[in-house]
Amino acid sequence: MDDGALSFAKAAPMAFPFTPAVEAQTAPVWDKVKSRITPFEWRAHAPLIAEINRLKRKKNAVILAHNYMTPEIFHGVGDYVGDSLGLAREAARCDAAVIVQAGVHFMAETSKVLAPQKRVLIPDPLAGCSLASSITAEDVRMIKARYPGVPVVTYVNTTAEVKAETDICCTSANAVQVVEAAAAQWGTDRCILIPDEFLARNVARQTGVKIIAWAGRCEVHERFNAADIRELRAAYPGAEILAHPECPAEVIEASDFTGSTAAMTEFVARRRPAQVVMITECSMASNVQADSPETEFIGPCNLCPHMKRITLQNIYEALVHDRYEVVVDPAIIDRAAAAVQRMIDLPPPAQPARYDLVKARHHVDVEML
Numbered sequence: 001m002d003d004g005a006l007s008f009a010k011a012a013p014m015a016f017p018f019t020p021a022v023e024a025q026t027a028p029v030w031d032k033v034k035s036r037i038t039p040f041e042w043r044a045h046a047p048l049i050a051e052i053n054r055l056k057r058k059k060n061a062v063i064l065a066h067n068y069m070t071p072e073i074f075h076g077v078g079d080y081v082g083d084s085l086g087l088a089r090e091a092a093r094c095d096a097a098v099i100v101q102a103g104v105h106f107m108a109e110t111s112k113v114l115a116p117q118k119r120v121l122i123p124d125p126l127a128g129c130s131l132a133s134s135i136t137a138e139d140v141r142m143i144k145a146r147y148p149g150v151p152v153v154t155y156v157n158t159t160a161e162v163k164a165e166t167d168i169c170c171t172s173a174n175a176v177q178v179v180e181a182a183a184a185q186w187g188t189d190r191c192i193l194i195p196d197e198f199l200a201r202n203v204a205r206q207t208g209v210k211i212i213a214w215a216g217r218c219e220v221h222e223r224f225n226a227a228d229i230r231e232l233r234a235a236y237p238g239a240e241i242l243a244h245p246e247c248p249a250e251v252i253e254a255s256d257f258t259g260s261t262a263a264m265t266e267f268v269a270r271r272r273p274a275q276v277v278m279i280t281e282c283s284m285a286s287n288v289q290a291d292s293p294e295t296e297f298i299g300p301c302n303l304c305p306h307m308k309r310i311t312l313q314n315i316y317e318a319l320v321h322d323r324y325e326v327v328v329d330p331a332i333i334d335r336a337a338a339a340v341q342r343m344i345d346l347p348p349p350a351q352p353a354r355y356d357l358v359k360a361r362h363h364v365d366v367e368m369l
């Protein structure tokens with residue numbers, strides 16, 4: 001952080017007035033988010049939204065907003081919204097000169113890896129991730145030395161340095177497909193799937209490939225348990241309960257459907273349930289609700305403190321001060337891009353993976369590293 005940035009960070013946030021012009025310009029967003037944001041809050045958000053959208057046009061910038069961003073960011077300033085891989089693909093596809101990543105640091109790195117010629121900014125460089133920080137490149141080199149000939153599949157929630165050490169990446173939407181393709185290509189019945197232990201355990205229930213796992217956890221999803229689900233079911237007997245595969249297996253067993261954030265969104269859009277419980281980060285339900293007003297969302301959510309570091313105010317500051325640029329060593333970029341590209345080159349799954357229909361009937365315990 002340079003001195004200028006420090007002195008700016010101490011300054012009071014810039015206040016823009018809520019004028020009739022701002023009100024009219026942001027009215028379509030307000031219509032979407034007013035069930036989740038009070039009029040009082042909106043009068044503070046709307047002028048910043050208008051100003052950020054003006055700055056984006058001026059600077060040829062786009063904002064990639066993750067599903068876990070707050071509704072005023074997701075619906076107000078996000079040009080592309082979705083899961084981490086979808087956002088990285090947009091980073092490569094879009095023709096903007098500047099990308100502002102409204103998400104955590106590993107996501108900004110993935111955007112830089114797939115779009116190295118573009119300037120990638122993250123509004124708060126301390127927006128980390130418990131999964132990404134659970135494993136280092138040195139750890140992966142140690143794992144490879146211990147299991148020669150066994151493919152290493154890495155969840156996208158990792159640093160670029162970790163991706164650079166691995167054979168192929170996966171997301172929660174395609175992890176089963178990637179594990180099976182890697183095992184077939186390497187001619188083995190085993191696969192290393194790192195760093196999320198619960199995702200690895202949930203994948204192991206879906207495949208005959210033996211899984212070797214790392215003890216990384218998402219601090220948001222690991223806190224849910226089966227008792228939470230039983231309590232929710234008793235309180236909302238008609239509700240569909242949707243869980244994320246970073247949750248423990250006991251949560252998946254107690255839920256009605258388990259899939260990635262994209263799969264959950266698709267489930268609600270297609271099935272239009274009257275009542276839904278989303279077992280994931282808090283903002284997910286708020287953002288999906290804006291597009292599915294006829295569904296009632298129950299939110300037993302856990303906040304991700306890293307995602308919540310990103311605010312309208314620091315997005316505005318990122319655009320004004322052209323900060324904080326995400327830099328990745330070019331040698332790392334090439335190797336990390338190869339691991340991501342191997343995943344992209346696989347035929348897309350017919351539909352995002354489900355984790356609640358247990359296919360593996362054998363003993364599905366995983367080997368822990």
Ligand code: SF4
Pocket residue numbers: 068104128129130131132157218219220221281304305306307
């Ligand atoms: S929700 Fe979990 S996986 Fe996502 S950024 Fe937060 S800690 Fe990391």
